[in-house]
Amino acid sequence: MAVIELKDVTKVFGTGSAQVKALKDVNFQANKGEVVLIMGPSGAGKSTFLTIAGSLQKPSSGLVSINGKDITKLSAKQSNNLRLNKVGFVLQAYNLVPFLNVQEQFQLVDKVKKQGNLSKEELTDLLKQLGITDLVKKYPNELSGGQQQRVAIARALYANPEILLADEPTASLDSKNVEEVGKLFKDLAKSHEKAVMLVTHDPRLEQYADHIYNMMDGKMAKKK
Amino acid sequence: MFLAIKEIKREKLRYGLIILMIFLVSYLIFMLSSLAVGLASENTQAIKSWNTQEVVLNKNANVSMNQSTLTKTDLKKADIGSNEALVGENAVVAKHKKRPSVSSQFLGVKKSQFIYKNLELVSGKKATKNNEVTVDQDFKVKGYKIGDKLELNGSKKKYKIVGFVKNAKINIAPIIYGSMTTWKKLRQGMPDVQASAIISRTNGYKYNHGNAKTYPVKQFIQKLPGHTAQNMTFELMIGFLFVISLIIIAVFLYILTMQKMHNFAVMRAQGIPSKTLVGATISQSIILVAVGVILGLIVMWITAMLLPAAVPMSFTPSIMIIGSVGMLLTGIIGSLIPIRSILKVDPAKAIGE
Ligand SMILES: Nc1ncnc2c1ncn2[C@@H]1O[C@H](COP(=O)(O)OP(=O)(O)OP(=O)(O)O)[C@@H](O)[C@H]1O
Numbered sequence: 375m376a377v378i379e380l381k382d383v384t385k386v387f388g389t390g391s392a393q394v395k396a397l398k399d400v401n402f403q404a405n406k407g408e409v410v411l412i413m414g415p416s417g418a419g420k421s422t423f424l425t426i427a428g429s430l431q432k433p434s435s436g437l438v439s440i441n442g443k444d445i446t447k448l449s450a451k452q453s454n455n456l457r458l459n460k461v462g463f464v465l466q467a468y469n470l471v472p473f474l475n476v477q478e479q480f481q482l483v484d485k486v487k488k489q490g491n492l493s494k495e496e497l498t499d500l501l502k503q504l505g506i507t508d509l510v511k512k513y514p515n516e517l518s519g520g521q522q523q524r525v526a527i528a529r530a531l532y533a534n535p536e537i538l539l540a541d542e543p544t545a546s547l548d549s550k551n552v553e554e555v556g557k558l559f560k561d562l563a564k565s566h567e568k569a570v571m572l573v574t575h576d577p578r579l580e581q582y583a584d585h586i587y588n589m590m591d592g593k594m595a596k597k598k
Numbered sequence: 599m600f601l602a603i604k605e606i607k608r609e610k611l612r613y614g615l616i617i618l619m620i621f622l623v624s625y626l627i628f629m630l631s632s633l634a635v636g637l638a639s640e641n642t643q644a645i646k647s648w649n650t651q652e653v654v655l656n657k658n659a660n661v662s663m664n665q666s667t668l669t670k671t672d673l674k675k676a677d678i679g680s681n682e683a684l685v686g687e688n689a690v691v692a693k694h695k696k697r698p699s700v701s702s703q704f705l706g707v708k709k710s711q712f713i714y715k716n717l718e719l720v721s722g723k724k725a726t727k728n729n730e731v732t733v734d735q736d737f738k739v740k741g742y743k744i745g746d747k748l749e750l751n752g753s754k755k756k757y758k759i760v761g762f763v764k765n766a767k768i769n770i771a772p773i774i775y776g777s778m779t780t781w782k783k784l785r786q787g788m789p790d791v792q793a794s795a796i797i798s799r800t801n802g803y804k805y806n807h808g809n810a811k812t813y814p815v816k817q818f819i820q821k822l823p824g825h826t827a828q829n830m831t832f833e834l835m836i837g838f839l840f841v842i843s844l845i846i847i848a849v850f851l852y853i854l855t856m857q858k859m860h861n862f863a864v865m866r867a868q869g870i871p872s873k874t875l876v877g878a879t880i881s882q883s884i885i886l887v888a889v890g891v892i893l894g895l896i897v898m899w900i901t902a903m904l905l906p907a908a909v910p911m912s913f914t915p916s917i918m919i920i921g922s923v924g925m926l927l928t929g930i931i932g933s934l935i936p937i938r939s940i941l942k943v944d945p946a947k948a949i950g951e
């Protein structure tokens with residue numbers, strides 16, 4: 375069964391002549407255990423798609439469901455809960471709270487979500503896999519772009535979400551790290567039963583994908 | 599709390615400056631309040647120390663004890679019990695060849711009555727003879743010693759200091775307690791005059807006969823020269839200070855919060871409830887204000903220890919408590935203003951920017 379499904383989703387920003395149709399009748403679905411890539415040029419609507427899939431904003435029309443439940447009618451508080459428990463976000467930039475060090479980023483999750491987060495051992499493994507074990511005492515502005523991105527990935531996975539949504543997760547990573555992160559995503563999908571959705575320009579990730587969608591001018595087409 | 603403390607620790611300079619500002623404002627409020635209370639008490643200290651409830655004066659004296667004279671006829675029917683005392687007041691300049699002159703108030707009192715009986719000695723003893731006086735400890739501060747002989751208003755006769763008492767100020771001047779006989783001598787040439795006033799510590803005491811009229815102590819204090827004007831000035835200043843500090847603190851916290859909107863959006867996107875963010879903002883304000891106020895109190899305390907006794911400041915705990923609570927409320931109100939913006943922050947803004 376699809377973990378996440380979008381049916382005829384449209385998103386319109388603004389009105390009149392300033393109107394932008396960021397999404398046009400988008401149909402999409404992802405299953406547990408899959409890595410799905412969403413690719414397309416700048417302004418195509420990829421980020422907008424992610425925010426709607428992750429319940430950060432509501433579509434103008436259409437249906438979005440997670441685990442078969444419609445999420446377009448959720449209250450702000452319910453959406454919040456959904457994001458906290460089911461969805462992990464890796465944002466395009468500014469992912470981390472600037473005044474918390476890496477370790478404290480995880481502690482913050484513990485403060486608001488008491489159960490179901492990764493255990494100490496699982497976190498240690500994850501940090502090792504991402505190559506950021508030595509960075510736990512560092513603050514975001516002491517990290518390189520690539521290190522920040524990997525911390526953001528760890529931060530998103532820490533709450534153990536069913537769905538991982540990432541916007542350009544490999545933008546500032548070198549080939550070696552892309553390979554690591556790609557493998558991690560694939561492993562998460564396969565052995566941890568997660569749906570991983572990646573918005574990316576990065577063709578190096580294609581080899582890890584089960585499906586690839588292409589976006590253009592707000593329209594989405596399945597490529598693989 | 600977690601977020602609040604972590605952020606303050608990380609951004610030490612920024613929050614240090616805010617604490618510095620709050621500290622300065624609260625210090626200023628404490629200083630002004632202490633000065634206001636101190637000055638006011640120089641006016642009323644003695645009256646308060648007597649537990650005065652009612653004051654009987656000559657009705658033509660414009661409610662001023664210094665202007666009032668009560669004659670034998672006026673006092674004929676007066677009921678002077680254990681809670682009433684006659685007082686004769688006269689402004690005098692106390693002179694001593696080796697010490698600074700002191701503008702003071704001479705108060706003639708009777709040994710048998712409660713004011714004399716309740717004098718609070720700091721050192722020495724109470725005056726028992728006509729040529730002895732007991733004086734406010736202000737004299738001690740100015741260098742006077744027990745045994746010093748005072749000239750009052752250039753009199754030939756000298757009066758010996760036999761004791762120092764506390765809480766003995768009236769009309770912003772230290773009191774010289776002496777006998778009624780001495781007072782009458784200072785008043786010169788009004789043979790019939792018995793006293794300036796009857797002080798009663800019985801609530802509701804009334805004696806209206808001849809020229810005598812009873813005033814409640816509140817009215818009496820309000821009529822003390824400069825007292826009302828001075829208090830109003832201070833109240834206005836302190837009130838304005840509170841309003842200004844409220845605005846300053848609110849503006850600072852608002853700017854601070856606005857700068858953090860992007861962080862808030864990111865955290866909201868990650869599912870951190872807005873409740874947590876609002877809680878962090880409010881507890882942060884409370885921490886900042888509390889630290890600032892505590893610093894203010896400490897420095898205030900040091901100031902109080904270092905200030906010469908002559909500075910009319912009164913460092914009473916009640917002022918400090920009221921001031922601190924006032925500042926804390928100010929901080930909380932200030933931090934409530936940006937809450938609306940936090941609640942309205944759009945988590946979608948965190949993406950793709
Ligand atoms: N809040 C908004 N208000 C108005 N227009 C918006 C808003 N968000 C996105 N858009 C518009 O919607 C379109 C799609 O934007 P989106 O951010 O989804 O593109 P993208 O594919 O993520 O691009 P990039 O690769 O540069 O991140 C763009 O034309 C953009 O200007």
Ligand SMILES: [Mg+2]
Pocket residue numbers: 420421422466541950
């Ligand atoms: Mg984007």
